[in-house]
Amino acid sequence: MHELAICQDIIAQVEQIAAQHRAVAVHRIQLDIGPLSGVEAPLLEAAFPIACAGSVAENAELKIEISPIVVSCRSCNEKTAASANDLTCKKCGNWHTDLVSGDEMILKRVELDT
Amino acid sequence: MCDTCGCNITPGNKHLVEADGKLAKTEDGKAAVDVLHSLLHENDHQALHNREHFARHKVLAINLMSSPGSGKTTLLEKTIQNLGDSIKIAVIEGDLETENDADRIRNQGAPAVQITTGSACHLDAHMVHDGLHQLDLTDVDILFIENVGNLVCPASFDLGHHLNVTLLSSTEGDDKPSKYPVMFRAADLMLITKSDLLQYLDDFDPKAAEANFRKLAKDNPVIELSAKTDDGFDNWISWLKDTLALHHEKLSNGETMRPAIQADGVELHAHQHSHSHAHSHDHIHDHIHNKA
Secondary structure, three states: OOHHHHHHHHHHHHHHHHHHOOOOEEEEEEEEEOHHHOOOHHHHHHHHHHHHOOOOOOOOEEEEEEOOOEEEEOOOOOEEEOEOOEOOOOOOOOOOEEEEEOOOEEEEEEEEEO | OOOOOOOOOOOOOHHHHOOOOOEEEOOOOOEEEEEEEEOOHHHHHHHHHHHHHHHHOOOEEEEEEOOOOOOHHHHHHHHHHHHOOOOOEEEEEEEOOOOHHHHHHHOOOOOEEEEEOOOOOOOOHHHHHHHHOOOOOOOOOEEEEEOOOOOOHHHHOOOOOOEEEEEEEOOOOOOHHHHOHHHHHOOOEEEEEOHHHOOOOOOOOHHHHHHHHHOOOOOOOEEEOOOOOOOOHHHHHHHHHHHHHHHHHHHHOOEEOOOOOOOHHHHHHHHOOOOOOEEOOOOOHHHHHHHO
8 A cells, every 4th residue: 555655756746846837726637557557546546635635736636547558579579458467468379578558657747727 | 865956857857847848738728747757756766866876885786575474584594694705795674663684684794774664565765765874885795675575565666776586485376476466577586485395385386486477478587495495595696696797797887787677757767867877678587597
């Protein structure tokens, strides 16, 4: 349960950005989260109100986009959808793959009331 | 220090945060700022400083992760005994409470700092940084960071270390890599510990454990060992020695090792630092594959 710690990190970043833009409030915070990031979106959403209380982001909307798990096969070069505990190529079955998408945990965009 | 000095605003990202920079207006008239930072930006920033600190002392930092009771401290005790004076070890111990593990390490003659996290389930880069202040790294070759026993949270936090070693003991299930993919995907080396018990545990198949690890697209080595009987321990010691040699080689080329899997943010962050070390994704298993 480290989602609160992550939320606090997000709020610290958002506060900095808001101050640099002399924003009076933060309207929306957009995140990209992948299932392999180790971060759970529902837990982030639960922790968010606690982390942002009293900050410039107090009334901000938290918008989380979940990235799909996609791997690229080193053998057949095909890009296929995969699951968290099976990153083998769905076309040829080879496990020598590279993750293309699915481990994101990114603060993508902040929308401010200036 | 890095939370306040403002050094996270770099030439690389300055345009995003300056008022006249890349600012779009949303349909409802809000000012939109594209950020593209890791959610753990503050942690990653501290981790970068920790990594530079290790580089200055030429120390190889290895993060040990596993569930509680899989034998991390026993592995370290035996490793210190085995290496003697040839390779100097120091340890940062992470537990919720007690100095027990640090005492066990000190009893082997190695310096140890205990971080008690209270109720926190993982170490982060700031805690490790605090621990480093209590540790003299002069003459230390390898720093082990024994993370809090937990197969979930520790995998998400970059501590500034160079490699992750994940332990799976034979008393756990061989399906642990499938159940905790985020943790095992982060492993640069998987150790199957307590191999002396395998003869009694017919429901743990090391081959199945390795197959579940491979399904996570992992070509990193797997070593089976027992710290009680010394079975397979030579392979671990060889891996350590080879890894330390590779670490020194990279340092002399101005490079630094990084864990095989790193969060997007670490990459984004590293690229924004013109003073950061050139980093490499070389896989050390190329050198040690046969020993696995």
